[in-house]
Structures are given as structure tokens and as C-alpha cells.
Amino acid sequence: MATLQNSAAPAPAPALPVSIEDVRAAHARIGASIVRTPTLHSRTLSQLTGATVYLKFENLQFTAAYKERGALNKLLLMPETARACGVIAASAGNHAQGLAYHGARLGIPVTIVMPLQTPTVKISQTEGHGATVILHGERFDDAYAHALTVAGERGLTFVHPFDDADVIAGQGTVAIEMLADVPAIDTLAIPIGGGGLISGCATVARAHQHPVEVIGVQAELYPSMYNRITGSTMPCEGDTLAEGIAVKEPGVITAGIVAKLVDEILLVGERDLERSVALLLQIEKTVAEGAGAAGLAALLAHPERFAGKTVGIVICGGNIDTRLLANVLLRDLARSGRLARLRIRLQDRPGALFNVARVFDELAVNILELAHQRIFTNLPAKGLSLDVECETRDKAHLDRLVAALGAAGYEGTPVELA
Structure with missing residues (x-):
């Protein structure tokens, strides 16, 4: 006698915290206040990599990074009472500048907590956008903990750089524009630090009119999301050129989205990151920071994975120290x-x-x-x-x-x- 199966329908999978409607609403909300950066075909990089390569120039935002998209969406969704009190974040990079710039533009007080060893140029740039900077702790974790403490003491709203649904929705507007400009893109190569950008972009990719693969890219020295998704235990430490994605612990929200929507995560070494920064300057005449060049680095490191595909790459930031950029260019001349x-x-x-x-x-x-x-x-x-x-x-x-x-x-x- 055959065994009867339970005829009850399986329970529906829980909805993800960010939907395509959230991202579309974010794009409508922030569109007038950000740069709609171009998505352009690179003939030379296509010939070099064996893929059809399109570049999204987010380094042309006012603060030279995509981060202001998510920060602005978060600020615009806050109630007036919270705006009046102000916001706080822990960041020594692009999130700080994006939040500071749009906070000042909207009349929202912004406080940024940075580690004590933060380079002076980053402090002055953030203060130049009107933010109050607090220096605290030797490591980012120390600054992060202090920011939460200050937020509680002063009644400020803490704006997380990536593990926040409103921030993720804002970052996803990058893919909204890319796929609107070039619907033929069938693969996205997206840098991963904490996972905010790829979470938003993957949400958009899954709603596109045709299938789009989403490939995450991490620096070999900081494979935190790769570890989380695959269960591996590779160390996360060292001096990487891609400091913008050098995150030791990915977000809880972002890890859940990545696990469900991202097809694969690739790791790239420092040589490929350096070469990508140099190639983008030499070929495209555009300045990319290490994290901003990670997508191209993946094509250089894993050409077989992208051969024949139409690939969208996000140059997610261009804030690189000029002395470091000079060093990268000279090292590239030496290697060539x-x-x-x-x-x-x-x-x-x-x-x-x-x-x-x-x-x-x-x-x-x-x-x-x-x-x-x-x-x-x-x-x-x-x-x-x-x-x-x-x-x-x-x-x-x-x-x-x-x-x-x-x-x-x-x-x-x-x-x-x-």
C-alpha cells in the first residue's frame, strides 16, 4: 500500500525585508537630488576581458560614491521629529560624506564618529559637508559602539551604513538605472562589503524582464560575506586596496538577502584590484578607489566566469588618496x-x-x-x-x-x- 502524502500546501517563504516596490519608491524619492550617473559601454575593456562590459559611473556622484543614495533615502523617510533631533553614524569613508552632505542640504544635524587614526583629509572632507565629527577608539568597532551610545544619550537616529532596509532600497536604485539604460545586461558584478549595494541591486535584478545573474565580489583579505554564505572560516585581516569593502562582519539583513538572491561570490586578490584601478584610469580616464574597481577585478581574475556575457559593473566610488593612486600607477608600470x-x-x-x-x-x-x-x-x-x-x-x-x-x-x- 502506498503511503499517503500530506496534501497541505507548503508554507510560503517569508517576504524579504526589501522589495522591488521599495527600490522603485526610493528612486522616485531621491531622483531629483542625486546624479543620474551614466552607464556606458567600454569597447576596450570588453576586448580585454572577453565580455561585453558596461560601466556605471557612480564615482560621478557629488560625494564621488553611491553611498549617498541610501543615506538620502533614509533621511527622507524619517519623521520630522527625528530629523529635528539629528542623525549619527560610524564611518570613516563614503557613508559619512554622503550622510553629511544630504543632511546639511536638508537641514538635519549630522554627527559622525570616526576612529582616532582616521586620515585628516577624511575628517576635513566630512566636516566640510557640515557634519560634527567625534574621534573615538582605535578601531572601527570602537567608533561604532560609541556612536550607538551617543545616539541613545542624545536621542539621535543611528543610520547604519548597510544593514538597514531603507538604506538598502536606496542603494538598489543603482541597478534600477543600469537596467533601464541597458536592458540587455545579463550579469551584474557587484562589490560586497557589508552587503547593502548588492542586496539592493539583487532585489532589482530578480524583478527584471529577463534573468540577470548577480555575482558578488570581495577582496581575498576580507571574505566576510563569503564566509557567512559558504560556512568557510577564512581570516578577515590585512591591508587591502579595497578598504571600502574591508568589512569583518556583514549585516544580518544583508546576509539574508544575499543568501537568497545572489548567485555566487568571487574573491579577488590585490594585484587584480591594483590593475583594475590602473586600467580604469588609463582606458576610461576615470578615477576609481579599490572597492570601486572590484567588479572589473573579478572579470580579470575569473575571465572564464564572464566570457560571452553582457556584464554591468558598478564603479561604486572614486575616493582614493592621491599618493596611494600614484603608487598603484607606478606599480602597474613596473608589472607591465x-x-x-x-x-x-x-x-x-x-x-x-x-x-x-x-x-x-x-x-x-x-x-x-x-x-x-x-x-x-x-x-x-x-x-x-x-x-x-x-x-x-x-x-x-x-x-x-x-x-x-x-x-x-x-x-x-x-x-x-x-
């Missing part, structure tokens, strides 16, 4: 062979440097800097080590130089980057 440091073994005698320089001249290689080392070396007392920093046309040109030095009797070794 256009800038090199050669360590050459010489005998310490008259004419040695002249003869080496003649090889560089014959190959039309520009010498930028020279450094002799006679003392701290394992060479004999009559030997010396010469470091030559030089500029070449490309890797092939550098290889010809090394070969010419060898043919002239010199042992020259490139000093490699990490």
Missing part, C-alpha cells in the same frame, strides 16, 4: 615592464658605469635613477652592486635590455614586485 629596476653586478673600477650606460644608450632605454652598493652586499670587496631604475617601452623592450647586458658580460637581474 615599462618601469624596471635592474640589479647589475660590476667590478669596482674606472669606466665600469660608463660601459654599462652605453648598453642602455644602445637600446634607447631611459635611466631614471642609479644606486651603488659596496658595503651591504655578499659580493667580494672589489665588486659592487648597481641598481638601475629605468624606463622601457614594454616587457619585450626590457627583455632585450637584459639580453644585451648579458651579451656584454654583465649579470643583470630585474627586482620583482610582490
Whole structure:
């Protein structure tokens, strides 16, 4: 005899905290006060990656980041009594500036708690938007805890950078615009820190007229959402270029949305992040911070995953320290062979440097800097080590130089980057 099955219908899955209607309403609410940034096709990046690449330039917002979308939506949904009291947040980055800018514009007092070691430029930028900055604690967690304490003491509304349904709905307006501009997009590559941006964008993607894959991207050094979703226990620490997504603990709300709506999370290394920042500046003539370049880094690190797809990438921010940007660009020149440091073994005698320089001249290689080392070396007392920093046309040109030095009797070794 067959066993009878329970004929009762399965209970419906609980509704997610953010719906497509929430995101559409947020877009109507904030649309007049944000920049409707362009979504443009990149022919060169498409050729480079094997995908059809579209870039959403959120670095063109007034505060140079998408974060002001969610912050503004939250502020506009607050009752007048709460607005009059003011808001508070813990942030040393784009959330602080977005909240400060729109708070000042709406006449809402904004207080931002930042860690003590926050760079002066970030403090001054946030204060420049009219916010009051409180410096507290050595780590972000300390600043976060203090912000909650101050919020309770002063009756301020705490505005979370990502784990808030109103903020998530505001961030999702990025995808509303992308898919309206380019309905053919079939894959989104979205950076993940706490998960606010990808939660909002995934909500929109699931309501699109045709299927859209949603791929999250995290820095290998901070795989917090990846750990949460996959159950892995990789460490979250280190100095990453993508500091805007260097989050040790993802949100509770966002993790739930990501688990249900995101197809996959990919991890990217520092080299790919650096290369992406450099490529966006060189090819698209646009400045992206490390987190803003994470989507492109995923295409460079995992080309097989995106080959043949029409991919939408969000350049989510452009707030990168100029000295750090210069360092990234120089390192990219070195990795491409256009800038090199050669360590050459010489005998310490008259004419040695002249003869080496003649090889560089014959190959039309520009010498930028020279450094002799006679003392701290394992060479004999009559030997010396010469470091030559030089500029070449490309890797092939550098290889010809090394070969010419060898043919002239010199042992020259490139000093490699990490």
C-alpha cells in the first residue's frame, strides 16, 4: 500500500525585508537630488576581458560614491521629529560624506564618529559637508559602539551604513538605472562589503524582464560575506586596496538577502584590484578607489566566469588618496615592464658605469635613477652592486635590455614586485 502524502500546501517563504516596490519608491524619492550617473559601454575593456562590459559611473556622484543614495533615502523617510533631533553614524569613508552632505542640504544635524587614526583629509572632507565629527577608539568597532551610545544619550537616529532596509532600497536604485539604460545586461558584478549595494541591486535584478545573474565580489583579505554564505572560516585581516569593502562582519539583513538572491561570490586578490584601478584610469580616464574597481577585478581574475556575457559593473566610488593612486600607477608600470629596476653586478673600477650606460644608450632605454652598493652586499670587496631604475617601452623592450647586458658580460637581474 502506498503511503499517503500530506496534501497541505507548503508554507510560503517569508517576504524579504526589501522589495522591488521599495527600490522603485526610493528612486522616485531621491531622483531629483542625486546624479543620474551614466552607464556606458567600454569597447576596450570588453576586448580585454572577453565580455561585453558596461560601466556605471557612480564615482560621478557629488560625494564621488553611491553611498549617498541610501543615506538620502533614509533621511527622507524619517519623521520630522527625528530629523529635528539629528542623525549619527560610524564611518570613516563614503557613508559619512554622503550622510553629511544630504543632511546639511536638508537641514538635519549630522554627527559622525570616526576612529582616532582616521586620515585628516577624511575628517576635513566630512566636516566640510557640515557634519560634527567625534574621534573615538582605535578601531572601527570602537567608533561604532560609541556612536550607538551617543545616539541613545542624545536621542539621535543611528543610520547604519548597510544593514538597514531603507538604506538598502536606496542603494538598489543603482541597478534600477543600469537596467533601464541597458536592458540587455545579463550579469551584474557587484562589490560586497557589508552587503547593502548588492542586496539592493539583487532585489532589482530578480524583478527584471529577463534573468540577470548577480555575482558578488570581495577582496581575498576580507571574505566576510563569503564566509557567512559558504560556512568557510577564512581570516578577515590585512591591508587591502579595497578598504571600502574591508568589512569583518556583514549585516544580518544583508546576509539574508544575499543568501537568497545572489548567485555566487568571487574573491579577488590585490594585484587584480591594483590593475583594475590602473586600467580604469588609463582606458576610461576615470578615477576609481579599490572597492570601486572590484567588479572589473573579478572579470580579470575569473575571465572564464564572464566570457560571452553582457556584464554591468558598478564603479561604486572614486575616493582614493592621491599618493596611494600614484603608487598603484607606478606599480602597474613596473608589472607591465615599462618601469624596471635592474640589479647589475660590476667590478669596482674606472669606466665600469660608463660601459654599462652605453648598453642602455644602445637600446634607447631611459635611466631614471642609479644606486651603488659596496658595503651591504655578499659580493667580494672589489665588486659592487648597481641598481638601475629605468624606463622601457614594454616587457619585450626590457627583455632585450637584459639580453644585451648579458651579451656584454654583465649579470643583470630585474627586482620583482610582490
